[in-house]
Amino acid sequence: MGFSSFLIDSAAPLRRLAAFVLLMGLAAPLAAQDSTIGGETHARAAAAPALQAVRATEPPQIDGRLDEPAWNGASVATDFIQFQPDPGAAASERTEVRVLYMDDAIYIGARMHDRDPDGIIRRLARRDEQVTTDAFSVAFDSYFDHRTAFRFSVSVAGVQSDALMFSDTQEDGDWDAVWESATRTDETGWTAELRIPLSQLRFAGSSDDAGSTWGINFLREIARLEELSTWSPLPEDRSRIVSAFGTLRDLQGLQPRRNLEVRPYVLSSATRTPGSADDPFHAATALRQTVGGDLKYGITENLTLNVTVNPDFGQVEADPSVVNLTAFETFFPEKRPFFQEGSDIFGFSFGAGDDNNESLFYSRRIGRTPQGSVTSPAAYRDVPEATSILGAAKLSGKTADGWSIGFLDALTSNESARFVSPGGTSGAQLVEPMTNYAVARVIKDFRDGESAVGVIATATNRRLGDGGPLAFLADDAYTGGIDFRHRFGNGNYQIDGHVIGSTVSGSPEAIARIQRSSVHYFQSPDSRHGLDPTRTRLSGSTSTISFSKVGGGNWRYGLFGENRSPGFESNDLGFQQNADYRVGAAWVNYQQFRPQGPFRNWGVNAATWSGWTFGGERQFTGGNVNGNFQLKNFWRGFAGFNQEWAGIATTALRGGPSLYQPSQWSSWGGVFTDSRKPVRFGAVFNAGGEYSTATRRLGLSPNVMLQPSSRLQLNFGPSLQWNDRAWQFVSRPGASDGTHYVFARLSQQTVSITTRLNYTFSPDLSLQFYAQPFVSAGSYDRFMEVDDPRASAFSDRFRTYGDNEIRRVEANGYGLYQVDSDRDGKADFGFADPDFNVKSFRSNLVLRWQYRPGSTVFLVWSRDQQSFVNDGSFRFGDDLTDLARIPSTNIFLVKFEHWLGL
Numbered sequence: 001m002g003f004s005s006f007l008i009d010s011a012a013p014l015r016r017l018a019a020f021v022l023l024m025g026l027a028a029p030l031a032a033q034d035s036t037i038g039g040e041t042h043a044r045a046a047a048a049p050a051l052q053a054v055r056a057t058e059p060p061q062i063d064g065r066l067d068e069p070a071w072n073g074a075s076v077a078t079d080f081i082q083f084q085p086d087p088g089a090a091a092s093e094r095t096e097v098r099v100l101y102m103d104d105a106i107y108i109g110a111r112m113h114d115r116d117p118d119g120i121i122r123r124l125a126r127r128d129e130q131v132t133t134d135a136f137s138v139a140f141d142s143y144f145d146h147r148t149a150f151r152f153s154v155s156v157a158g159v160q161s162d163a164l165m166f167s168d169t170q171e172d173g174d175w176d177a178v179w180e181s182a183t184r185t186d187e188t189g190w191t192a193e194l195r196i197p198l199s200q201l202r203f204a205g206s207s208d209d210a211g212s213t214w215g216i217n218f219l220r221e222i223a224r225l226e227e228l229s230t231w232s233p234l235p236e237d238r239s240r241i242v243s244a245f246g247t248l249r250d251l252q253g254l255q256p257r258r259n260l261e262v263r264p265y266v267l268s269s270a271t272r273t274p275g276s277a278d279d280p281f282h283a284a285t286a287l288r289q290t291v292g293g294d295l296k297y298g299i300t301e302n303l304t305l306n307v308t309v310n311p312d313f314g315q316v317e318a319d320p321s322v323v324n325l326t327a328f329e330t331f332f333p334e335k336r337p338f339f340q341e342g343s344d345i346f347g348f349s350f351g352a353g354d355d356n357n358e359s360l361f362y363s364r365r366i367g368r369t370p371q372g373s374v375t376s377p378a379a380y381r382d383v384p385e386a387t388s389i390l391g392a393a394k395l396s397g398k399t400a401d402g403w404s405i406g407f408l409d410a411l412t413s414n415e416s417a418r419f420v421s422p423g424g425t426s427g428a429q430l431v432e433p434m435t436n437y438a439v440a441r442v443i444k445d446f447r448d449g450e451s452a453v454g455v456i457a458t459a460t461n462r463r464l465g466d467g468g469p470l471a472f473l474a475d476d477a478y479t480g481g482i483d484f485r486h487r488f489g490n491g492n493y494q495i496d497g498h499v500i501g502s503t504v505s506g507s508p509e510a511i512a513r514i515q516r517s518s519v520h521y522f523q524s525p526d527s528r529h530g531l532d533p534t535r536t537r538l539s540g541s542t543s544t545i546s547f548s549k550v551g552g553g554n555w556r557y558g559l560f561g562e563n564r565s566p567g568f569e570s571n572d573l574g575f576q577q578n579a580d581y582r583v584g585a586a587w588v589n590y591q592q593f594r595p596q597g598p599f600r601n602w603g604v605n606a607a608t609w610s611g612w613t614f615g616g617e618r619q620f621t622g623g624n625v626n627g628n629f630q631l632k633n634f635w636r637g638f639a640g641f642n643q644e645w646a647g648i649a650t651t652a653l654r655g656g657p658s659l660y661q662p663s664q665w666s667s668w669g670g671v672f673t674d675s676r677k678p679v680r681f682g683a684v685f686n687a688g689g690e691y692s693t694a695t696r697r698l699g700l701s702p703n704v705m706l707q708p709s710s711r712l713q714l715n716f717g718p719s720l721q722w723n724d725r726a727w728q729f730v731s732r733p734g735a736s737d738g739t740h741y742v743f744a745r746l747s748q749q750t751v752s753i754t755t756r757l758n759y760t761f762s763p764d765l766s767l768q769f770y771a772q773p774f775v776s777a778g779s780y781d782r783f784m785e786v787d788d789p790r791a792s793a794f795s796d797r798f799r800t801y802g803d804n805e806i807r808r809v810e811a812n813g814y815g816l817y818q819v820d821s822d823r824d825g826k827a828d829f830g831f832a833d834p835d836f837n838v839k840s841f842r843s844n845l846v847l848r849w850q851y852r853p854g855s856t857v858f859l860v861w862s863r864d865q866q867s868f869v870n871d872g873s874f875r876f877g878d879d880l881t882d883l884a885r886i887p888s889t890n891i892f893l894v895k896f897e898h899w900l901g902l
Contacts, residue, residue: 048246048247049077049246049247050246051099051247051248052249053211053250054075054099054100055101056102057070058070059107060109060193060195062193064191066111066191071098074109075098076098077096078096078097079231080229080231083233085225085226085601087234088233091220091227091229093220095111095112095220096110097218101251101254104197104199105195105198107195108193109194110191110218111189112134112190112191114188114190114222117186117188120134120185120223121133122134122157122185124159124760124763125155125157125159125758125766126159126758126766127763128161132675135154136219136221137152137219137221138152138153138216138219139151139165141215142201142202143204143400144212144215145398145449147166147167148344149215150165151171152177152194153219154192154194156183156185158183158763159763162176165241165242166344167344168449169242172342172343172344174340174341178197178261178854179194179853180194180195180853198254198257202397212252212254213247213248215247216247216248217244217245218231224676226600226634226675226676235551237552237553239550243448259296259297259298260296261295262293262295262899262900263293263897263898263900264292265292266897267894267895268287269287269290269891270286270287270891270892270893271286271891271892272286272891273889274887274888274889279380281382292308292310292311293310299395303395303397303405304395305393305395306394306395307392308338310391311338320752320754320772320774321774321838321840323748323750323776323778325729325746327651327654327729328518328577331357336363338392342396342408344404345406345443346396346441348360348441348456348481350481350542358574359574360456360500360574362573366392366410367386368386369386370383370384370386370387371470372430372432374417374419375429375469376419376421376427377422378419379422380419381418383417383431384415384431388413389410389411389412390411390412392411395408404445404454407439408437408439409439410437410438411436412435414430414433414434417429429469430469431469433463433464434463435461435462436459437459438457438458439456439457439458439573440456441454441457451486452484454482456481456483457480458573460477460478461475464506467509472507472509474510474511474514475505475506476504477502478502478504479500479574480500480502481498481499489552491551492549492550492551493547493548494550495545497543499542499543501540502539502540502567503537503539504569504572505536505537507536508535508536511536515535515538516531516655518654519569519577519578519579521650525657526650526658527566528615538567540565540567540568540569540579543562543564544560544561544562545560546559546560546561547559554592554593556589556590557588559585561582561584564579565579565614566579566614580614581619582613582614583609584610586607586609587606587607587608588605588606589604589606590604598631599632600631600632602630603628603629604625604626605627608622608623617650618647619647619648620644620647623643624642626638626641627640634674634676636671637672638668638670639668640667640668641665642665642666644664644665646660646663648661649661652729653729653732653741653789654729655732656732656789657789658790660789662693663690663692664688664691665691667686667687668684668685670682670684681702681704683703684700684701685698685699686698690726693726693794694724696722697723697724697725699720700720701718701719711761712758713756713757714758716755717755718751718753719754720749722748723750724747724748727745728743728745729741730742730743730780731832733830733831740786741786741789742831743783743784743798744780744834745780745782746779747779747781748776748777748778748779749776749777750774750776751776753772754770755770756769757769765847765849765850767846768848769843769846770844771842772842772843773839773840773883775874775880776837777872778834779835779872780834780835782800783801783806784798784799786799804820807820814833816830816831817831817832819831833870836869836870837868837871838867839865839868840867841863841883841886843862843863844860846859846860847860853899854899856897857896858893859894860895861891861892862891862893863888864889865888867882867886
């Protein structure tokens with residue numbers, strides 16, 4: 001439900017850095033969706049509908065009846081216009097909305113007439129969950145900046161959803177407010193009644209002589225028709241949302257309150273873990289009680305302070321299992337409520353495309369797994385799983401004259417690991433220092449939001465003292481940047497970009513570690529920058545510039561450029577995977593928004609890109625074409641093809657010389673049946689390979705969604721992946737004759753089955769179950785080493801070891817390969833057997849009861865089983881049987897949180 005969420009078209013991510021540079025080409029429809037004010041702004045604003053605000057003398061009772069006399073005196077918003085499926089046409093059913101206000105709240109009364117009341121789709125779900133159902137939404141641009149709005153939605157079943165809308169077309173669904181609603185159905189359709197406390201909105205005060213004007217819009221969703229209609233029409237090209245709102249006029253005497261909200265919590269948990277009775281740190285059952293809370297205070301009418309003390313950042317759903325065979329870090333999304341809110345201000349992405357996760361602020365750095373380890377000999381050890389967050393605070397808001405301000409600061413504690421030496425001596429070692437993290441962000445809007453300039457700064461400061469075992473960590477890390485956007489040509493064209501600088505300081509060991517990391521690989525013999533082991537500071541920069549057509553008509557196109565220096569480093573508080581490249585790209589998109597032939601809508605996209613190192617070597621050149629569609633029978637689909645030509649892979653040897661990368665291809669696609677039906681199917685595939693080698697991959701992810709009743713939803717989604725790679729990196733052991741870069745042929749199979757079951761007893765009481773068994777096995781053979789890294793022929797690039805040159809042995813219970821290159825009977829070097837079989841099972845059962853607005857009780861059972869063996873055999877039936885025998889960790893948790901609004 002909502003104004004922004006329904007604008008997303010299906011698209012599939014590309015799989016390499018080459019594709020990351022222009023995901024705009026793959027998701028060109030999104031380029032328009034994520035834009036700011038669209039075409040003919042002032043003319044459209046002048047023609048937007050207006051509604052007269054009416055002050056109530058008595059508050060309506062929130063029961064969904066709309067029978068109080070006050071509603072009869074309110075102005076009526078009607079004559080809704082379709083956004084989908086036939087933009088600009090009159091809505092198929094009549095909708096009437098009334099607005100009242102008092103000193104403490106805004107009241108909305110909506111009647112959704114329906115000539116087929118039996119056809120209304122009524123599905124229950126937990127709060128903020130998106131399901132196919134009839135629904136009503138209202139959004140307030142109470143700043144009246146034409147870019148920011150607060151959205152409140154309620155389904156016909158009474159399920160609430162809310163979000164913060166920003167940058168005109170984007171939406172932060174993690175924003176939550178405390179408000180009331182009620183719905184009723186009758187023989188003429190259904191009604192919704194909402195009470196929005198003014199404490200949940202941000203606005204400038206007004207006097208009795210000069211009333212305030214807000215932006216406002218209403219949205220109705222008729223699920224059986226997949227029809228979306230709004231009171232103030234939205235442009236069919238998706239280029240504007242908030243800036244296309246109508247107005248709510250003459251709000252007299254409203255004054256924002258410096259409201260205080262307190263949400264204390266109490267948590268009790270019992271954790272049962274497997275372990276050895278000889279381990280002094282192991283307890284079969286560990287009990288824990290925790291008390292903490294969050295505070296939200298309106299310092300001014302526009303700025304809000306959020307503080308959390310001893311926060312509970314327990315996740316009700318674990319991260320999915322993955323097997324990462326690359327040198328790069330895996331990205332996991334944030335799931336902790338305190339950090340989820342505020343993406344409109346604190347988010348600062350510096351990579352290209354919507355599927356790129358690179359950002360200056362990656363909040364999962366705060367409270368991360370300790371980076372140190374026990375270096376002393378230890379028979380047993382107890383290492384914390386996460387760093388404790390002592391406290392965190394956020395100051396954020398937007399002023400009436402267009403200043404968006406955000407500041408976040410968090411302090412994490414020292415963490416030590418306990419251990420017992422083989423001789424029985426106890427000890428402790430610091431594994432994470434006390435650290436302060438800070439982010440500051442300021443944005444200034446101009447020209448009614450059509451242009452803006454912003455600045456950002458981040459800081460990470462560690463209390464390392466003399467370093468000791470943590471000398472490999474940087475003392476301080478800072479980034480600072482400026483970004484801008486400018487709309488012109490009646491808002492249909494945009495230029496935007498950013499410039500960011502970074503600096504990291506610390507011991508020579510810490511800076512050398514960063515230089516050697518997979519982001520930089522300064523130690524590569526082909527690097528023109530060179531590793532300097534004496535450095536105590538590393539600095540760099542990154543910048544982008546783009547021009548694009550983002551509104552007006554069916555066509556979109558754009559140009560993009562990025563320049564990232566070798567020394568740019570932001571991983572202490574951000575998320576970054578690459579450095580040292582220059583990229584140029586172009587894309588074009590055509591989107592048909594109206595029904596045409598068998599289609600309700602369709603679109604096609606094309607893109608091309610090329611990238612070079614700072615030294616001028618071409619890393620990649622590629623292009624893709626893709627499309628998406630929805631048929632008139634409500635089926636959806638997408639497909640695409642990507643081509644990348646040969647180039648130089650600077651990171652393939654993980655600090656070694658650059659390696660020739662042969663041409664490759666990839667394709668993807670998916671189809672989904674009618675989302676209105678109680679039984680729905682979908683399937684997504686991806687495939688790819690290299691033209692000159694036997695490298696191939698194939699993935700298939702079918703999905704079944706069952707909704708046998710309005711209360712029950714079951715989603716069953718297996719995923720199958722086959723990966724045959726002709727040259728997979730294994731190791732780079734050193735020898736007397738220099739470093740050897742060992743590769744092998746890899747055959748990998750992966751199966752996971754994600755199951756979700758939701759049963760909603762009422763909008764305030766729900767049961768959620770999540771489970772994912774995961775099995776991945778990889779078998780390596782045909783071991784080889786790099787002979788001529790830049791040779792285009794595979795046989796010249798790699799030299800395969802002969803049968804009498806390599807052998808496998810057992811050492812201390814582990815497999816080891818030994819290589820005797822000169823066949824003198826003495827091993828020159830060795831490396832661990834890379835075969836693997838990874839199994840895991842993760843599940844969560846969560847009972848959630850919102851016993852009053854903003855106050856919730858959670859009962860949680862979490863189960864985790866994991867196993868790794870040095871065996872590349874994949875036997876799915878036996879693997880599942882083995883998985884059932886793996887000892888499990890079980891967590892039983894009860895959490896009580898209570899909201900107080902003062």
